[in-house]
Amino acid sequence: MMNSQNSKSKKKMTKADWIGAIVGFFIAGIILQMGSFGFMSAFIIAYGSYWIVKKIAQLFLKEGSKKFCEPVQKDGNKYKQEIIQNEEKNITPKKFKKKLIWVCIIVIFIIIIFSELPNQQDVELTKTDKNDSYSEQSGNLYRNIKYDFRIKFPEGWEIKSGDGPNILRKAVNNNHMISVGVREIPIEYLDKKATIKNVMGLIEFKDTLLNDMQEKFPDSKLIDYGESKLDNKPVYWIKYFAPYTVLNTTVEGILLQYQVLNNNIFYFITAGSTSEEFDSVEATLKKSISTFVIEDY
Numbered sequence: 539m540m541n542s543q544n545s546k547s548k549k550k551m552t553k554a555d556w557i558g559a560i561v562g563f564f565i566a567g568i569i570l571q572m573g574s575f576g577f578m579s580a581f582i583i584a585y586g587s588y589w590i591v592k593k594i595a596q597l598f599l600k601e602g603s604k605k606f607c608e609p610v611q612k613d614g615n616k617y618k619q620e621i622i623q624n625e626e627k628n629i630t631p632k633k634f635k636k637k638l639i640w641v642c643i644i645v646i647f648i649i650i651i652f653s654e655l656p657n658q659q660d661v662e663l664t665k666t667d668k669n670d671s672y673s674e675q676s677g678n679l680y681r682n683i684k685y686d687f688r689i690k691f692p693e694g695w696e697i698k699s700g701d702g703p704n705i706l707r708k709a710v711n712n713n714h715m716i717s718v719g720v721r722e723i724p725i726e727y728l729d730k731k732a733t734i735k736n737v738m739g740l741i742e743f744k745d746t747l748l749n750d751m752q753e754k755f756p757d758s759k760l761i762d763y764g765e766s767k768l769d770n771k772p773v774y775w776i777k778y779f780a781p782y783t784v785l786n787t788t789v790e791g792i793l794l795q796y797q798v799l800n801n802n803i804f805y806f807i808t809a810g811s812t813s814e815e816f817d818s819v820e821a822t823l824k825k826s827i828s829t830f831v832i833e834d835y
Contacts, residue, residue: 664722664723664724665703666703666704666706666719666720666721666722667684668699668700668703668706669684670699672684672685673706673707675697678690678691678692678693678694678695678697678709679691680697680707680718681833682706682707685706685720685722685803685805686801686832686833686834687718687805687830687831687832687833688829688830688831688833689707689718689807689826689827689829689830689831690826690829691707691709691716691826692709692711692716692822692823692825692826694711695709695710695711695714695716696709696710696711697709698710700717700718700719701717702719704719704720704721705717705718705719706718706719706720709826713811713812713815714809714810714811714815714819714822714823715808715809715810715811716807716808716809716823716826716827717807717808717809718805718806718807718808718830719805719806719808720803720804720805720806721803721804721806722802722803722804723802723803723804724802725802728802730801730802732799732802733771733772733798733799733800734772734773734774734797734798734799734804735765735772736799737799740763740764740765740774743763743774743776743797744760744763744774744776747776747778747795748760748776748778751778751780755780755781757780757781758778758779758780758781759778759779760776760777760778760779761777761778761779761792762776762777763775763776763777766796768796768798768827768828768830769798769830769831769832771798771800771832772798773796773797773798774796774797775794775795775796775797776794776795777792777793777794778792778793779791779792779813780792780793789812790812790813791810791811791812791813791816792810792811792812792813792816793808793809793810794808794809794810794820794823794824794827795807795808795809796827796830798830798832800832800834801834805830805832807827807830809823809824809826809827810823811823
């Protein structure tokens with residue numbers, strides 16, 4: 539008895555279910571091949587597509603079933619007649635057309651959105667040019683004529699080439715450090731007049747940087763963040779605690795990072811020191827950062 543009841547309670551896949559499932563799997567495959575979304579995002583989008591296509595199929599199948607329904611016999615089956623009458627009330631031609639139009643609009647809207655999204659695998663940032671021929675230095679003043687900016691590092695600090703592929707210059711003094719780097723965005727992906735506020739919100743900026751730091755240094759913690767102006771241009775900044783280990787020695791540091799976007803170039807200035815010394819040098823770090831100027835004239 540139990541088995542027979544369970545088998546009866548199982549819901550069979552309808553034609554609408556099969557149509558929706560096929561289209562949903564098809565869309566999920568396209569999205570995963572695009573590489574712009576993770577598995578979970580693709581699953582959610584595919585399920586939404588399945589639901590929409592299923593509804594369209596149900597509308598068509600119900601409309602078709604009305605044309606071929608069996609006539610009510612003369613001796614009559616009131617229950618069957620009531621069902622047919624209710625279906626006819628619920629799916630009038632006007633309501634059917636209205637539902638169909640709205641569903642089609644939603645489907646077209648989804649198709650347009652995903653067709654316009656760029657493939658993230660195809661977006662390649664331009665390699666930062668660290669050629670020393672573009673660098674000019676006079677005392678503590680550093681200028682880069684390739685990326686059109688200048689900055690004054692603190693007096694007496696040692697200025698040297700930057701580490702990593704995007705850091706152009708850095709200045710160090712014992713445990714204190716300031717570095718400046720750039721990332722260039724291809725013109726086809728971003729309007730040259732865009733500022734950092736056009737690309738992301740302040741909360742998104744904070745979350746993105748903090749998540750990146752916590753991937754490298756899991757014990758990183760947010761201290762503060764905000765929006766300001768640098769060279770009269772919008773800038774986002776973040777202050778965080780980041781412990782890291784070098785040769786079995788754990789160093790606890792506090793870092794400031796400022797980011798500004800101008801003419802498709804992200805400029806980022808990072809400054810920091812050890813947790814014990816940061817407060818004593820913070821004013822010096824901020825004074826140096828405030829001298830940053832973009833020479834786009």
